[in-house]
Amino acid sequence: MRWKDIDFKHKRLSIKQVMSHDAREMYFGAKTEAGNRSIDLGDKALKVLKEHRVKLEKEKYADIYKDRDLVFCTPHGTPVNPSNIRNRIMNPAIEETGVTKIRFHDLRHTCATILLLNGSPVKAVSERLGHKSIKVTLQTYAYVLPSTSLQIADQMDGILN
Template sequence: MWKKRFGEEYKDQDFVICRENGTEQDPRNLLRLMKRLIRASNVTSIRFHDLRHTHASILLSEGVDIVKVAHRLGHSNPKITLETYAHLIPNQDNEVADIFHYALNRSVSNL
């Protein structure tokens, strides 16, 4: 939306959070806004970085592939993401075992 509005004057620096014209946002302004929103919402206070962890946690608990989450977080290697968030990945052992079981039964019945 802002890119269209500012046109060629928009400075696309690939920031996650920026001012309307694409330039760097002062982090203190962002933290002040976050604190005001937390107070107004009457929710438990968290650090700004906790939003990143919450984002990754929700994606993983919903079954989003670890490689996609790693890319979204900007991790150079999914191993970094896996080491940090492995405990949040839904246990799919039973599902995998069932798939193997049915595939094995199909193979045996085709003999």
């Protein structure tokens, strides 16, 4: 994620590229057509991002920092190694809170599950995740969707009355 992808005024995040890197360089590639999307950001998310930007400015090593416009980077401006996120941030937080250990990518599934359990429309969740079709979302998350059988029975009663 890069700062230029965040529109603070309109509260949106554009997801257009995927970042890859090896030991020598970092490069950006295009997302798939379905993966290319914009998502709305809430006020709390925007506040956290603004606070993070201030913190990043204070922590960077000004003399050797190379600005790559990354939202999450090392004090040198280089991409954060995923294993460092897992080992230094995620796993300690899991141990501290006592929640079930999950992989980093599982946070995406957790988010989708929570949204669906709280009544978010499946189509909106599908778009937020960048799924090619709503079918992918339904096949992946149908087990968490509340049963609508009783709701339909009640609707039928209302129609027949």
